Amino acid sequence: MYKENNLSKNQQIIFDLIDKSSEPLKAYTILFSVQKKGIKAPPQVYRALDKLVETGKIHKIESKNAFVACRNSNCEISKATAFSICESCEMVDEINDAKLTKYLTNFSDKKGTKYKRFNLEFFGLCKKCK
Amino acid sequence: MYKENNLSKNQQIIFDLIDKSSEPLKAYTILFSVQKKGIKAPPQVYRALDKLVETGKIHKIESKNAFVACRNSNCEISKATAFSICESCEMVDEINDAKLTKYLTNFSDKKGTKYKRFNLEFFGLCKKCK
DNA sequence: TACATAGTGTTATATTATAACAATTTTGCA
DNA sequence: TGCAAAATTGTTATAATATAACACTATGTA
Structure with missing residues (x-):
């Protein structure tokens, strides 16, 4: 089964x-x-x-x-996730932005460390609530 | 007092x-x-x-x-925060990277929406644990 | 002083999450 | 096929995280 x-x-x-x-x-x-x-x-x-x-x-x-x-076939088993969250109606959308993913996947900090996974949450007002 | x-x-x-x-x-x-x-x-x-x-x-x-x-005078009342988290020892560091902050602060999604706040958490192994 | 705002102390309870154990189902492979 | 390993399930109890509600005190400002 x-x-x-x-x-x-x-x-x-x-x-x-x-x-x-x-x-x-x-x-x-x-x-x-x-x-x-x-x-x-x-x-x-x-x-x-x-x-x-x-x-x-x-x-x-x-x-x-x-x-x-998951609404995003590109997030590869949750290694790179980003969401927008409306602070008024609590709606959440998954962000699927290749540039953003690339930018963050390649990000290295001041010590030169790269990270294998990230989660990003944006907060604001969605279209409806604005 | x-x-x-x-x-x-x-x-x-x-x-x-x-x-x-x-x-x-x-x-x-x-x-x-x-x-x-x-x-x-x-x-x-x-x-x-x-x-x-x-x-x-x-x-x-x-x-x-x-x-x-908070270790970062630039994060302006928690509107723009980023952290690195070690999956082995659980250590957390606040990331203070002007470029990253700028990139994410200016980010707008496919509908053109900008967000007034974000929180980003990177996961990986810290120097010690690598 | 007197009023509004912020902070405190307290009890009770709501919400989120896991430990531990026994049993069953599925899968891979000899 | 058939057997063992791995994954899934069912169950009870409890741990860990967080808030509601209420009475009271301290602070700042007109």
Whole structure:
């Protein structure tokens, strides 16, 4: 059953929910939503979320402790993520900007260190809220 | 008492602790450390942390739920923050790079939207751990 | 002085996340 | 095929992070 799409049952249920959502979902919101499907306890949710993050199917918005589906085939298993977050309506969009990704992927600090992964969160007002 | 340095008693105690620390401190670590100074309950800690973040004296490392003192006079009340985080020893450094700040401050997305604030976290291995 | 604003102390509770253990399912490969 | 390793699941309990709500005190400013 797993092989067809490489997601397990719980992972698929939780991914579908996040993927259909227009806004970031929190772990306990997910838990309440999937209880009717037999996922009853936090560890079941967190384990699926961990795996989905690990495989790049979803991202965690750290400043909100919430999860969004990946909309960006270029972010290569979550190594290079950027989001815009509306401070008014809380909407989150994944930013897919090749230049930005390149700039940050190649960034090296004053000691010459490069980093293999980054997460960038922009805050402001979305079009609607402006 | 407040006027001299514009931090209140609890704010000063908690700022001093974070400022002296070589690593990010978590709220409950702070709480345990300052109980001998009379700060006994979580809201006292969180209120001081909120204020210190708001005024740019400290920053929250979102991926770690921990706090560091600001080492960068240029980050203008936390509007533009960047950190490097070692995945091995957990060390965090604030990045102060004028070019990077300029690049991200001026960044506009595909819809032409600019953002008034950002937070960037780089992950990798620090010099010691490499 | 007197008023508004900011800060404090306190109890209780909400929210987010993991530990630990037993069982089952899937997968790779001998 | 069939067996062991790896991944996933189910479950209970609890740890860790954060806020609500309320009464009170200190500070700054007109």
